[in-house]
Every structure is written in C-alpha cells, then in structure tokens.
Amino acid sequence: MTPATSATSSSPPAAGATALPDPKIAMGWLHTAKFLTTAPELKHLPRVEVPEIAFVGRSNAGKSTCINTLTQQHRLAFASKTPGRTQSINLFSLGKQGVTDAVLADLPGYGYAAVPKEAKYRWQQVMGNYLQTRDNLKAVVLLCDPRLGLTELDEILLDVIRPRVEEGLKFLVLLTKSDKLNKTEAAKALQIVKLQAGGGDVKLFSSLKRKGVEEVAQHLWDWAHPPEKALKPPKAEAPTGPVAES
Numbered sequence: 104m105t106p107a108t109s110a111t112s113s114s115p116p117a118a119g120a121t122a123l124p125d126p127k128i129a130m131g132w133l134h135t136a137k138f139l140t141t142a143p144e145l146k147h148l149p150r151v152e153v154p155e156i157a158f159v160g161r162s163n164a165g166k167s168t169c170i171n172t173l174t175q176q177h178r179l180a181f182a183s184k185t186p187g188r189t190q191s192i193n194l195f196s197l198g199k200q201g202v203t204d205a206v207l208a209d210l211p212g213y214g215y216a217a218v219p220k221e222a223k224y225r226w227q228q229v230m231g232n233y234l235q236t237r238d239n240l241k242a243v244v245l246l247c248d249p250r251l252g253l254t255e256l257d258e259i260l261l262d263v264i265r266p267r268v269e270e271g272l273k274f275l276v277l278l279t280k281s282d283k284l285n286k287t288e289a290a291k292a293l294q295i296v297k298l299q300a301g302g303g304d305v306k307l308f309s310s311l312k313r314k315g316v317e318e319v320a321q322h323l324w325d326w327a328h329p330p331e332k333a334l335k336p337p338k339a340e341a342p343t344g345p346v347a348e349s
C-alpha cells in the first residue's frame with residue numbers, strides 16, 4: 104500500500120481547494136476498522152488521543168449501515184431492523200499496521216417514539232455531554248433520512264455543536280437512503296437541508312447503491328490526517344552587502 108505521505112494528489116490544489124486523497128487509500132484505511140469498546144456513558148469511554156469522528160442521527164437513519172459500508176465490514180456496527188436498539192456509544196479504531204490513528208464513534212440514535220421518556224432524557228444528556236466535552240472529537244457526521252429532513256432533534260443537535268463548529272469541528276450532513284428518491288426529489292431534499300444546515304456541507308448518500316461512499320471516505324481520511332502545520336521558514340538574514348536597487 105502506498106504510504107500515507109503520498110496520499111494527496113501530485114498536482115497542487117487550486118487556491119482554496121483541498122486536495123482529497125486517493126479514494127483507494129481512504130477505503131483501505133477504513134477497512135482496518137476494529138471494534139474498540141462500547142460504553143453506556145461518556146465517563147466509561149476510554150480517553151483517546153487520536154482524532155475521533157462521530158456518527159449521529161435519529162434512530163433508523165442508517166448510521167450503523169453507513170459505518171459498515173464505509174468500513175466494508177458487514178457486521179461491524181450492528182445494523183438493526185428494530186429502531187432504538189443501539190443504546191451505547193460504540194468506538195471503532197482505525198489504522199494501518201495495528202497503529203490506531205483515528206476512531207469512529209457510533210452514537211445512540213434519538214427520536215424513536217417507543218423509547219420511554221426517562222431513557223430519552225438520559226440519552227439527550229449523554230449525547231450533549233459527549234458532543235460538548237469529548238476532547239479528541241474532530242468531526243461530526245449527521246445522518247438524516249431525506250424523506251424526513253432535519254427534524255427538531257437534529258436541529259437541537261446542530262445548536263449543541265455550533266460553538267465547536269465555529270472553533271473548527273468538521274461537520275457533514277449525509278442524506279441517507281437516497282436510493283429511495285428520484286433525481287428531482289433528491290435535488291429538492293439537498294436544497295432544503297442545505298438551507299436548514301445553515302450552509303454546512305450536505306451530501307446525498309446511499310449504502311444500498313454505494314452513492315457518496317468514496318467521497319465520504321476521502322473526507323474522513325482528510326479530517327483524521329490534517330496536513331502538518333507548515334513550519335515557518337527561518338528568518339532570512341539581513342543582507343550584508345548593499346541591496347541592489349531596481
């Protein structure tokens with residue numbers, strides 16, 4: 104496998120554009136995902152130094168299926184036909200040669216009507232706590248069923264993370280199950296959710312049709328492997344001789 108350093112394209116990106124890695128590198132990296140741990144609350148999660156990318160969204164939005172598709176592992180994150188089943192924060196480690204360089208977090212879904220009130224409240228606390236205080240949280244992927252659009256609970260979540268987004272937290276909305284929409288519906292959903300997300304990045308995604316998979320993989324890689332901060336070149340020494348005038 105090509106070393107990570109050559110992941111960016113060889114030609115320099117246009118001004119303002121980010122060079123995304125080769126999708127094969129990003130997909131190969133995601134395929135290394137391994138179950139790390141599961142925890143009912145933030146305080147039970149291990150401290151992790153590497154960047155963490157959280158998948159959030161309503162119950163049944165397609166979070167677990169999305170993680171399975173991205174990691175090309177059918178049963179990594181438990182995708183359930185019964186909504187409201189994922190009750191814990193599940194972490195998956197990523198990294199070549201057994202060296203973890205990022206973590207994916209599958210967060211419990213919200214908004215499932217049949218969950219008792221107290222459980223709902225508890226989860227709001229857990230989610231809020233996680234999103235506000237998890238130190239190594241680098242990016243949030245919000246999954247949303249485009250037939251529902253962003254619901255009130257999604258908007259609350261957006262409000263919770265807004266201050267961190269302003270401080271550099273990466274944020275992406277995926278409109279899942281886009282295979283269920285025709286082209287016109289998909290374009291309309293994209294437009295509406297873009298407005299709702301206040302200009303944030305929104306993409307159509309389908310695990311079934313593999314739409315958007317490689318592009319999302321590239322973003323995850325990019326977030327987890329930010330370019331090294333360019334070292335400032337040493338100050339040029341003051342010229343000793345007379346400076347030629349032009």
Ligand SMILES: Nc1nc2c(ncn2[C@@H]2O[C@H](COP(=O)(O)OP(=O)(O)O)[C@@H](O)[C@H]2O)c(=O)[nH]1
Nearest residue numbers: 162163164165166167168182183280309310311
């Ligand atoms: N048609 C379609 N169904 C999907 C897609 N992704 C997930 N699903 C289905 O949506 C349901 C909920 O998915 P799951 O990943 O368990 O959602 P979670 O509760 O957010 O983790 C399951 O029945 C999945 O098979 C997709 O891209 N297309």
Ligand SMILES: [Mg+2]
Nearest residue numbers: 166167181189
């Ligand atoms: Mg799930």
